[in-house]
Amino acid sequence: MTDQDTYRNIAEYYDYMHEKNPEREKFFATIFRDNGVKTVLDCACGTGGDLLMFHSLGVEVTGSDLSDSMLDRARQKIEKNHLPIALSKVDFHKLSDYFNKKFDAIVCLSNAVNENDIVIDKALKSFKSVLNKNGIIIFDQGQTDFTMKNPLKYFPVVNNRDFTRLFIMEYNNDVMKVEVFDFLHTEEENDFRHSEFFIKIRLYSDWQTILEKAGLTAEFYGDWNFQKYSPSESKRLIVVAKKK
Numbered sequence: 001m002t003d004q005d006t007y008r009n010i011a012e013y014y015d016y017m018h019e020k021n022p023e024r025e026k027f028f029a030t031i032f033r034d035n036g037v038k039t040v041l042d043c044a045c046g047t048g049g050d051l052l053m054f055h056s057l058g059v060e061v062t063g064s065d066l067s068d069s070m071l072d073r074a075r076q077k078i079e080k081n082h083l084p085i086a087l088s089k090v091d092f093h094k095l096s097d098y099f100n101k102k103f104d105a106i107v108c109l110s111n112a113v114n115e116n117d118i119v120i121d122k123a124l125k126s127f128k129s130v131l132n133k134n135g136i137i138i139f140d141q142g143q144t145d146f147t148m149k150n151p152l153k154y155f156p157v158v159n160n161r162d163f164t165r166l167f168i169m170e171y172n173n174d175v176m177k178v179e180v181f182d183f184l185h186t187e188e189e190n191d192f193r194h195s196e197f198f199i200k201i202r203l204y205s206d207w208q209t210i211l212e213k214a215g216l217t218a219e220f221y222g223d224w225n226f227q228k229y230s231p232s233e234s235k236r237l238i239v240v241a242k243k244k
């Protein structure tokens with residue numbers, strides 16, 4: 001992300017996109033339990049929905065992000081619920097400049113690792129620098145070998161009585177431009193917001209090379225139900241990586 005807060009126009013309505021997902025929660029509960037995770041850093045925590053979810057799983061939670069507008073939303077949630085979750089503005093390329101402790105898990109979810117200005121080798125090195133010896137790194141994305149065979153051009157992400165969010169995608173080699181159109185249409189209010197994001201498309205073999213180079217071993221899942229990632233079928237790519 002550049003100095004400019006690209007999430008400024010999207011932060012207020014961001015949470016309309018997120019519905020409770022019990023399978024996803026169970027995934028984290030299981031992964032944390034099986035890996036003895038007691039401390040979690042969500043280093044691209046956005047509006048903080050996952051910070052609350054992780055807290056409910058009984059781990060100690062820390063959140064960071066680079067966007068002031070997303071962090072403001074996360075802060076409101078934490079304060080409203082009186083939760084002991086530390087929050088700070090940190091570029092995840094430089095985690096060890098800020099944090100002088102290490103964590104059992106670093107998470108970076110919903111494509112945050114793929115924003116076009118992320119220098120992935122540097123980001124992974126940074127994640128490793130604040131990761132405990134047997135710790136895990138978890139990230140995920142919606143682009144997969146299967147979905148990219150016939151890439152979507154538009155996607156109504158949310159369309160309910162009050163709110164519509166439409167993604168329009170454009171592809172240029174390995175970069176996807178996502179234009180986000182938000183329409184609020186409640187009885188009291190009408191509003192329209194537009195933002196655009198550039199996402200680097202990295203698929204299974206790209207991640208294998210990147211993770212190998214970063215000195216990480218990884219499990220790849222194709223869904224939150226622990227299904228193994230299948231290049232010919234999966235609609236999500238989830239990575240759980242460890243230091244070699």
Ligand SMILES: C[S@@+](CC[C@H](N)C(=O)[O-])C[C@H]1O[C@@H](n2cnc3c(N)ncnc32)[C@H](O)[C@@H]1O
Nearest residue numbers: 001044045046065066067070091092109110112
């Ligand atoms: C698509 S949002 C995902 C937010 C949250 N993880 C979720 O799952 O809802 C991507 C987030 O990554 C953050 N981000 C992008 N580049 C970053 C960086 N270099 N350091 C920290 N956060 C960054 C953005 O500010 C944004 O909040």
